[in-house]
Amino acid sequence: MLPKFDSVFSIDCVIFGFEAGELKILLIERNEEPYKDWLALPGYIVEQDESIDDAAERILYELTGLRDMHMQQFHTFGEVNRHPQGRVITVAYYALIRINGQKELRPVTQYAKKAFWHPVSELPKLAFDHSEIFNTGFNKIRRRLHYQPIAFELLPEKFTLTQLQSLYEAVLNKKLDKRNFRKKMLSYGFLKELDEKQKGVSYRAAKLYKFDKRKYGKIFQGEMTIG
Amino acid sequence: MLPKFDSVFSIDCVIFGFEAGELKILLIERNEEPYKDWLALPGYIVEQDESIDDAAERILYELTGLRDMHMQQFHTFGEVNRHPQGRVITVAYYALIRINGQKELRPVTQYAKKAFWHPVSELPKLAFDHSEIFNTGFNKIRRRLHYQPIAFELLPEKFTLTQLQSLYEAVLNKKLDKRNFRKKMLSYGFLKELDEKQKGVSYRAAKLYKFDKRKYGKIFQGEMTIG
DNA sequence: TCAAAAGTGTTTTTTATACACCCATGC
DNA sequence: GCATGGGTGTATAAAAAACACTTTTGA
CATH class of the missing domain: 3.90.79.10 (Nucleoside Triphosphate Pyrophosphohydrolase)
Known part of the structure; x- marks a missing residue:
């Protein structure tokens, strides 16, 4: 026993x-x-x-x-x-x-x-x-x-690409190139562009995006590389 | 309590x-x-x-x-x-x-x-x-x-590149290209070529290599990508 | 001399990096 | 009209992938 x-x-x-x-x-x-x-x-x-x-x-x-x-x-x-x-x-x-x-x-x-x-x-x-x-x-x-879509769990459901980037920068503790970051993120195809914009900001409002879990699951078996 | x-x-x-x-x-x-x-x-x-x-x-x-x-x-x-x-x-x-x-x-x-x-x-x-x-x-x-030198813990201290490759293939369960594999492995610089060859084989004897832990430590902070 | 594995380069494709200006909005 | 962040493209460099033949050795 x-x-x-x-x-x-x-x-x-x-x-x-x-x-x-x-x-x-x-x-x-x-x-x-x-x-x-x-x-x-x-x-x-x-x-x-x-x-x-x-x-x-x-x-x-x-x-x-x-x-x-x-x-x-x-x-x-x-x-x-x-x-x-x-x-x-x-x-x-x-x-x-x-x-x-x-x-x-x-x-x-x-x-x-x-x-x-x-x-x-x-x-x-x-x-x-x-x-x-x-x-x-x-x-x-x-x-x-770097290889899992965990960033989206930290952001509100609708977010801007700049918010996403600044999250990556905060976690990885380094600056990333804006154009390259956006290019790569969008290329994965799991971000859904909404017909909606940021509100209440005193500058040009950014487009809002959503993480599309369905598409992510189809595209990846858990693999990506960012940062 | x-x-x-x-x-x-x-x-x-x-x-x-x-x-x-x-x-x-x-x-x-x-x-x-x-x-x-x-x-x-x-x-x-x-x-x-x-x-x-x-x-x-x-x-x-x-x-x-x-x-x-x-x-x-x-x-x-x-x-x-x-x-x-x-x-x-x-x-x-x-x-x-x-x-x-x-x-x-x-x-x-x-x-x-x-x-x-x-x-x-x-x-x-x-x-x-x-x-x-x-x-x-x-x-x-x-x-x-993929990113840590754990293969060398499984092999004898002295090993051939073919042995190393077949270990990767066994673990990852897929075939790798011989030339690309060797090129990449050697490019890391942590394999030490010995003045010694395989013995007791009935074909052309292969060179033996050693994993150089010292060099690995200097080159990497734990990063590599293979397979 | 044959069987078996060793060893070796080049081309193409893909991916990553570097880099700077105009745009839209709210105040 | 100005300050603030939004948004965009191209050229270069680096890395990965595809690919086949000659060499050495022991039996």
């Missing part, structure tokens, strides 16, 4: 958002020991009767009020002493979401005082090994941006 | 080898319930006082007699019912090794009757969700082969 251990699995979530040309990440202020009052990634313990994917959804909801995020695990952290109170192995997940499309952030449980967006530049020291978890996750999505 | 759960972490290892132009994987025959007598990936339970990376090394050693493999985790499997006797979350690791450089396979514990190499084509149904774990791992290394 299986041994009985006092071992615990947890989930930690690295949730990226994009707002005002800046890449942000979702943090909570802890309301529990250890690391009470510290900033941390949203994370908690997996129950015995839920899969880790389900646990990730639930935990994020409880700590931030956000639901139905599409999260993907990216790494498992299993050092013996990563949690001061015992053996806790944590599976880290990431998601990319539209900040504006979301209602306000409101923790449902008492474990977090609040949840809020913080720019990825100038992150403070986080609780546990969460700074390391964040870095690993950031590197993953940076890599993935 | 942390709750007490009857939860267990385990490690499963997907170990690839290359022999006779064929990609192989290391399997064990189980000597324990559940799935007694079934074929399975080498895997076992993580102790409370060891990191998951350490556990992976230990477990592989105990089940196969292989030591000092450089393993990397690639995914964590956490469905509730993946183990019939209770909640077990498993972290899957892979490694690529030289079959010929290794001594014989000899399990150190009683949990495995034997360990052996099996071609990745025509794998039988494995215990637990190990078939799924294998598939996930195989896809990972197939992806990684």
